[in-house]
Amino acid sequence: MTGWLVASVGMVGDGTYFGWDGFTIQSGNLIVIVVMIILFILALVLPFPGGKRRK
Amino acid sequence: MTAQATPGQGAPVDEADAHTLTGRARRWLLRKLPPDKLLPEDQPSYVMSWAYVFGMGAIASLLWIIISGIVLGLNGPQWYHVSSLGSFVNSTHLWSVELFFIFMVVHLWLKFWMAAWRGGRALTWITGVISFVVSIVAAFTGYLLQTNFDSQWIAFEAKDALNAVGVGAWFNVANLGQLFTWHVTLLPLAVGAVVVLHVLLVRVHGVAPPLEAAESDAQLLHSRPEPAEAAEPAEAAEPAEVPASAESSGTQPSGIEPRGAAQ
Structure with a gap:
C-alpha cells in the first residue's frame, strides 16, 4: 500500500507553463494543439502515396 | 413425391414474403445497407488523400484504448501503478487516448471545412459530434481514475461545476467506485x-466528397434543387467525369470509381 502511494505521488509533476499577457497554457496542451495544426496542414498539402496510380 | 421448396440456410429468401417484424427489419436493413x-471494395478516387485517413486513425486508436483498458481493468491499480509492465500498459492507454x-x-x-454534412449526411455529422462529446466525458473519468493527487485536484475542481448543473448526485466525481463503473462499462459502451x-x-451515405468533387456525389445530385432553366437535362443526370487535365496532373482528384460508394 505504501509503495502504491509513493508511486502515485511520484507521478505528479508541476508541469511547464507558458504565458503571454494573462494567457497561460501548459506545455503538454500547447504541444498537442500545435501537432494537430501541423497534421491538418500536412494532410492538405502532402500527396498521398500511390494516389496517382489509381484513376 | 414432389420436392418441397424449403428455404435452407443461405438460400435466397423472397423479400416480398417478409411478413414478420424480423423479416421486415431484414428487408429494411438490406435496402438501407446492402x-x-x-463492405465496399472500391472507394471514390478522392479518398486517396491524407484528408481521409484521420477517421480510421481515430478508430485504430480507440481499438487500442479498449484493448489496453481491458488489460488494465483485469489486473487492477496495484499492478498498473507499481509494476513496470503495468506502468507501460497504463502509458500506452494514455497515449492512445492522446x-x-x-x-x-x-x-x-x-x-468541417469540407462541409461533410452535405448530401443528406447530417446524421453522420451529428453522430460524430456526439461521439466527440461522449469521448470527452470518458477521458475525463479516466483522468479521475489515475488515483493520484492530480486526479484529486481534477475531481475537486470539477465537482463544483457538476453540482452547479445539477448532476452531482448521480455523477459524483469524489466516488471512485462509481467513476470506475462509468469509465470501464457505461462510457466505453456509449x-x-x-x-x-x-x-x-x-x-x-458514402464518404463526403471534397467541395471540388461535389458533381460526382450521387446524393448531392439527387438532393439538389431543380435548375431554373432546363438546359441540357440529359447531361445533368450523368455522373461527372474526370477532366482529362485533372487526371493527368493528379491535382484535382474528382473522379469516381465504377462502383463508387459515395451514394
Whole structure:
C-alpha cells in the first residue's frame, strides 16, 4: 500500500507553463494543439502515396 | 413425391414474403445497407488523400484504448501503478487516448471545412459530434481514475461545476467506485455504440466528397434543387467525369470509381 502511494505521488509533476499577457497554457496542451495544426496542414498539402496510380 | 421448396440456410429468401417484424427489419436493413455497401471494395478516387485517413486513425486508436483498458481493468491499480509492465500498459492507454483525440480533432476540422454534412449526411455529422462529446466525458473519468493527487485536484475542481448543473448526485466525481463503473462499462459502451453508428452511416451515405468533387456525389445530385432553366437535362443526370487535365496532373482528384460508394 505504501509503495502504491509513493508511486502515485511520484507521478505528479508541476508541469511547464507558458504565458503571454494573462494567457497561460501548459506545455503538454500547447504541444498537442500545435501537432494537430501541423497534421491538418500536412494532410492538405502532402500527396498521398500511390494516389496517382489509381484513376 | 414432389420436392418441397424449403428455404435452407443461405438460400435466397423472397423479400416480398417478409411478413414478420424480423423479416421486415431484414428487408429494411438490406435496402438501407446492402452487403456491397456495408463492405465496399472500391472507394471514390478522392479518398486517396491524407484528408481521409484521420477517421480510421481515430478508430485504430480507440481499438487500442479498449484493448489496453481491458488489460488494465483485469489486473487492477496495484499492478498498473507499481509494476513496470503495468506502468507501460497504463502509458500506452494514455497515449492512445492522446492519439484518439488528436486524430478525431483533425478529422473534425477537415470534415468541417469540407462541409461533410452535405448530401443528406447530417446524421453522420451529428453522430460524430456526439461521439466527440461522449469521448470527452470518458477521458475525463479516466483522468479521475489515475488515483493520484492530480486526479484529486481534477475531481475537486470539477465537482463544483457538476453540482452547479445539477448532476452531482448521480455523477459524483469524489466516488471512485462509481467513476470506475462509468469509465470501464457505461462510457466505453456509449462511445463504441455511437462510433459504430457513425461508421454505419458513412457506409450508408458514402464518404463526403471534397467541395471540388461535389458533381460526382450521387446524393448531392439527387438532393439538389431543380435548375431554373432546363438546359441540357440529359447531361445533368450523368455522373461527372474526370477532366482529362485533372487526371493527368493528379491535382484535382474528382473522379469516381465504377462502383463508387459515395451514394
